[in-house]
Amino acid sequence: xxxxxxxxxxxxxxxxxxxxxxxxxxxxxxxxxxxxxxxxxxxxxxxxxxxxxxxxxxxxxxxxxxxxxxxxxxxxxxxxxxxxxxxxxxxxxxxxxxxxxxxxxxxxxxxxxxxxxxxxxxxxxxxxxxxxxxxxxxxxxxxxxxxxxxxxxxxxxxxxxxxxxxxxxxxxxxxxxxxxxxxxxxxxxxxxxxxxxxxxxxxxxxxxxxxxxxxxxxxxxxxxxxxxxxxxxxxxxxxxxxxxxxxxxxxxxxxxxxxxxxxxxxxxxxxxxxxxxxxxxxxxxxxxxxxxxxxxxxxxxxxxxxxxxxxxxxxxxxxxxxxxxxxxxxxxxxxxxxxx
Amino acid sequence: xxxxxxxxxxxxxxxxxxxxxxxxxxxxxxxxxxxxxxxxxxxxxxxxxxxxxxxxxxxxxxxxxxxxxxxxxxxxxxxxxxxxxxxxxxxxxxxxxxxxxxxxxxxxxxxxxxxxxxxxxxxxxxxxxxxxxxxxxxxxxxxxxxxxxxxxxxxxxxxxxxxxxxxxxxxxxxxxxxxxxxxxxxxxxxxxxxxxxxxxxxxxxxxxxxxxxxxxxxxxxxxxxxxxxxxxxxxxxxxxxxxxxxxxxxxxxxxxxxxxxxxxxxxxxxxxxxxxxxxxxxxxxxxxxxxxxxxxxxxxxxxxxxxxxxxxxxxxxxxxxxxxxxxxxxxxxxxxxxxxxxxxxxxxxxxxxxxxxxxxxxxxxxxxxxxxxxxxxxxxxxxxxxxxxxxxxxxxxxxxxxxxxxxxxxxxxxxxxxxxxxxxxxxxxxxxxxxxxxxxxxxxxxx
Numbered sequence: 141x142x143x144x145x146x147x148x149x150x151x152x153x154x155x156x157x158x159x160x161x162x163x164x165x166x167x168x169x170x171x172x173x174x175x176x177x178x179x180x181x182x183x184x185x186x187x188x189x190x191x192x193x194x195x196x197x198x199x200x201x202x203x204x205x206x207x208x209x210x211x212x213x214x215x216x217x218x219x220x221x222x223x224x225x226x227x228x229x230x231x232x233x234x235x236x237x238x239x240x241x242x243x244x245x246x247x248x249x250x251x252x253x254x255x256x257x258x259x260x261x262x263x264x265x266x267x268x269x270x271x272x273x274x275x276x277x278x279x280x281x282x283x284x285x286x287x288x289x290x291x292x293x294x295x296x297x298x299x300x301x302x303x304x305x306x307x308x309x310x311x312x313x314x315x316x317x318x319x320x321x322x323x324x325x326x327x328x329x330x331x332x333x334x335x336x337x338x339x340x341x342x343x344x345x346x347x348x349x350x351x352x353x354x355x356x357x358x359x360x361x362x363x364x365x366x367x368x369x370x371x372x373x374x375x376x377x378x379x380x381x382x383x384x385x386x387x388x389x390x391x392x393x394x395x396x397x398x399x400x401x402x403x404x405x406x407x408x409x410x411x412x413x414x415x416x417x418x419x420x421x422x423x424x425x426x427x428x429x430x431x432x433x434x435x436x437x438x439x440x441x442x443x444x445x446x447x448x449x450x451x452x453x454x455x456x457x458x459x460x461x462x463x464x465x466x467x468x469x470x471x472x473x474x475x476x477x478x479x480x
Numbered sequence: 481x482x483x484x485x486x487x488x489x490x491x492x493x494x495x496x497x498x499x500x501x502x503x504x505x506x507x508x509x510x511x512x513x514x515x516x517x518x519x520x521x522x523x524x525x526x527x528x529x530x531x532x533x534x535x536x537x538x539x540x541x542x543x544x545x546x547x548x549x550x551x552x553x554x555x556x557x558x559x560x561x562x563x564x565x566x567x568x569x570x571x572x573x574x575x576x577x578x579x580x581x582x583x584x585x586x587x588x589x590x591x592x593x594x595x596x597x598x599x600x601x602x603x604x605x606x607x608x609x610x611x612x613x614x615x616x617x618x619x620x621x622x623x624x625x626x627x628x629x630x631x632x633x634x635x636x637x638x639x640x641x642x643x644x645x646x647x648x649x650x651x652x653x654x655x656x657x658x659x660x661x662x663x664x665x666x667x668x669x670x671x672x673x674x675x676x677x678x679x680x681x682x683x684x685x686x687x688x689x690x691x692x693x694x695x696x697x698x699x700x701x702x703x704x705x706x707x708x709x710x711x712x713x714x715x716x717x718x719x720x721x722x723x724x725x726x727x728x729x730x731x732x733x734x735x736x737x738x739x740x741x742x743x744x745x746x747x748x749x750x751x752x753x754x755x756x757x758x759x760x761x762x763x764x765x766x767x768x769x770x771x772x773x774x775x776x777x778x779x780x781x782x783x784x785x786x787x788x789x790x791x792x793x794x795x796x797x798x799x800x801x802x803x804x805x806x807x808x809x810x811x812x813x814x815x816x817x818x819x820x821x822x823x824x825x826x827x828x829x830x831x832x833x834x835x836x837x838x839x840x841x842x843x844x845x846x847x848x849x850x851x852x853x854x855x856x857x858x859x860x861x862x863x864x865x866x867x868x869x870x871x872x873x874x875x876x877x878x879x880x881x882x883x884x885x886x887x888x889x890x891x892x893x894x895x896x897x898x899x900x901x902x903x904x905x906x907x908x909x910x911x912x913x914x915x916x917x918x919x920x921x922x923x924x925x926x927x
Contacts (some may be wrong), residue, residue, distance in 0.1 A: 193591060195587045203580055203584065205575075206572065206575040206577075206578065206579040206580075209568055210575065213568020213646075216556075216564055217565045220557025220561070227554060227558055228558065232892060238547035239900060242544075242547075287643060287879070291880050436642075439568050439569040443648070447577075450576070450577050461584070465588050465589075468599050468600060469599065478595050479595070
């Protein structure tokens with residue numbers, strides 16, 4: 141691996157998508173757990189725990205999509221047109237989710253609120269699942285033509301391995317979201333969600349182990365890099381340690397550190413995914429030569445250079461105010477007249 | 481129906497629905513800066529209340545803009561894959577820049593704008609308002625850069641890629657400052673300011689007519705009317721300048737705007753008209769020689785007509801003609817309404833002139849229709865090209881997407897957007913009925 145511009149952009153797209161996974165991951169997770177809370181007040185607190193930040197979190201996906209379009213237009217074109225109905229479903233789920241958050245508490249009616257509660261939760265779970273299924277398909281490989289097009293159907297994407305990756309993603313986000321809720325709430329709600337965490341960790345670990353097993357058995361190209369450069373095994377090893385650290389921190393009531401551990405775990409998972417994929421961006425199976433790579437799917441070096449300048453100017457500022465917003469809204473959620 | 485027409489209908493309807501919201505965010509964003517700035521300067525609680533009320537409306541408008549905007553970011557890839565491969569080098573870069581420079585800015589500071597009233601001091605809150613307004617304006621810059629490049633491509637070269645060609649960037653600044661960009665961004669900005677200003681005017685005039693929130697409404701009208709007059713008058717100038725640019729850079733579109741067929745003859749401006757595309761003739765009331773005069777400063781100078789282009793290179797004419805003329809007509813009407821209201825306000829008669837207040841209540845629809853019609857004429861007028869004279873719309877589709885798939889998504893978009901629109905109008909109405917008084921959302925009874 142040499143650090144050419146294509147590799148730099150592979151890493152930058154990875155940073156944007158990891159940012160998305162870590163940030164929107166917890167608010168999708170909060171959505172997945174939403175219906176398990178019972179009272180109206182608890183549900184309002186759940187939604188308002190992500191209230192000021194969910195919109196900014198979703199911008200990481202939008203910007204990730206834009207950056208993919210700019211840096212690797214062929215990947216953008218093939219993935220979104222190839223996974224057409226799956227992506228449309230994801231878009232509809234994201235629309236419903238945004239709408240549910242905005243509208244849910246605008247009226248006191250029970251039926252109104254229940255309807256939006258279900259929309260919020262179901263759309264969060266569906267979004268998480270579809271994101272995982274998409275990643276699973278990209279990893280397992282899809283049949284690409286010589287022109288780099290995927291001509292298959294929606295059903296062709298719902299294969300066992302991508303579905304398992306999808307379920308793992310739901311479990312991961314739910315665990316991540318539960319830790320976030322414990323960090324942002326107090327009282328009975330916090331105590332209740334705290335009791336779910338061990339079960340959610342267990343669920344995630346089981347899914348993760350199945351995914352790892354399937355990857356080792358059936359998706360050899362995802363593990364070649366690890367066996368070629370055994371030093372890279374430090375990534376999965378660290379990952380195990382970080383995940384194991386989560387219940388320890390929760391047990392000691394150090395929610396913020398538990399949440400950080402969970403963030404690092406997600407970053408390491410994305411790193412593992414990136415190591416497995418590099419230099420492919422969409423793996424073609426069975427004809428591996430048709431794969432879209434960081435070279436044959438890239439835009440021109442000039443665009444890569446200019447976009448790098450834009451990223452170097454823009455991203456530090458973005459990180460700065462992302463931190464500022466999280467800092468300003470730190471502490472436990474309080475419902476006031478400005479809340480959702 | 482085939483994939484091409486279905487994909488075009490889907491793109492047109494989703495972007496048209498999306499474009500209800502961003503202009504209001506941009507215009508209202510600017511007004512919020514003025515309102516909150518006035519509060520900070522004068523310490524007058526009235527402006528504090530005013531800002532808080534319009535921030536709530538802004539939040540609703542913004543949420544709908546976000547929900548419908550995500551779709552746009554990905555729809556180039558889903559339905560226009562060949563286009564995405566062809567222009568990703570340039571068009572994709574503009575979209576990515578929009579995300580990095582505008583969306584993060586907007587969404588980050590929006591949190592403080594909406595939820596930060598008690599978390600930060602008044603100055604920090606004002607700073608957030610300024611940043612959100614700036615973010616909204618930046619966002620318009622990049623998306624208009626991208627679209628203007630489709631209209632008047634510059635700063636690129638065609639290079640072999642895969643089995644075909646694509647446009648690759650040769651000069652970033654030439655691509656950004658392409659020939660139509662400055663005219664079009666100023667035209668878009670004025671349309672946005674009008675959308676925000678007439679929204680505030682409409683709600684405030686409604687309060688006056690109902691004898692509610694009088695002080696609030698009068699002060700709001702003074703601020704919004706100033707912006708409405710400035711934006712409506714400037715819109716005439718930016719519109720004229722845009723039209724001159726179209727005449728120079730996209731003569732087929734200009735000819736369609738005015739239904740001008742003869743390949744090289746003096747051309748007039750229609751006040752109203754009807755285009756018989758089959759016969760290649762336009763009927764209506766015309767000011768002879770005016771188009772020639774606008775473009776060349778000479779009423780007898782020839783203007784390129786549609787017949788100078790091969791039939792397969794001409795845009796649909798009547799729809800472009802009608803939407804363009806309706807846009808211009810509404811623009812003129814908005815100048816009349818805003819200037820007349822200004823005169824009445826200056827003479828201290830506006831607040832008692834009920835008919836004019838009613839006109840203001842309905843004037844909110846003016847910028848909305850003009851914005852939609854303007855984009856309709858600009859985009860349909862560019863046809864049959866998706867990138868002017870480089871790539872045809874029919875060559876830009878996704879090879880892997882079937883007509884049934886697009887039909888499915890189109891129907892779902894139709895249903896979901898209809899629901900969103902009903903909810904939006906319902907909740908906007910609730911906010912307006914509730915008025916500029918503080919009060920929390922009621923507790924639910926859900927046990």
